[in-house]
Amino acid sequence: MQTETFGAGSDDQDLARAEGFRRMVEAAGHQWPDGWVKGEGFVRPRSTDDPMRPPPTLAEIGEEYVPQVVDLSPGQRKRYLAQVPPGPTWPR
Numbered sequence: 464m465q466t467e468t469f470g471a472g473s474d475d476q477d478l479a480r481a482e483g484f485r486r487m488v489e490a491a492g493h494q495w496p497d498g499w500v501k502g503e504g505f506v507r508p509r510s511t512d513d514p515m516r517p518p519p520t521l522a523e524i525g526e527e528y529v530p531q532v533v534d535l536s537p538g539q540r541k542r543y544l545a546q547v548p549p550g551p552t553w554p555r
Contacts, residue, residue, distance in 0.1 A: 490533045
């Protein structure tokens with residue numbers, strides 16, 4: 464048994480965050496969600512790539528984020544991915 468604490472907002476906001484986290488844990492087979500660091504939330508690993516590499520495009524970010532959304536109705540994930548616009552890097 465492990466616990467996580469949410470205390471960055473109002474009580475209602477913290478309860479909503481905790482409920483969302485609970486659903487992510489359930490969706491992950493009662494394991495920490497991929498990329499979650501206890502006490503910090505989702506943390507991207509530090510890149511060892513070229514520091515001059517341009518930032519990811521909004522499309523790349525969206526395509527990475529949408530599959531992580533839980534509790535969607537059938538077909539909703541496909542509709543979300545269809546709404547991710549291709550385009551220039553962000554922010555500029």
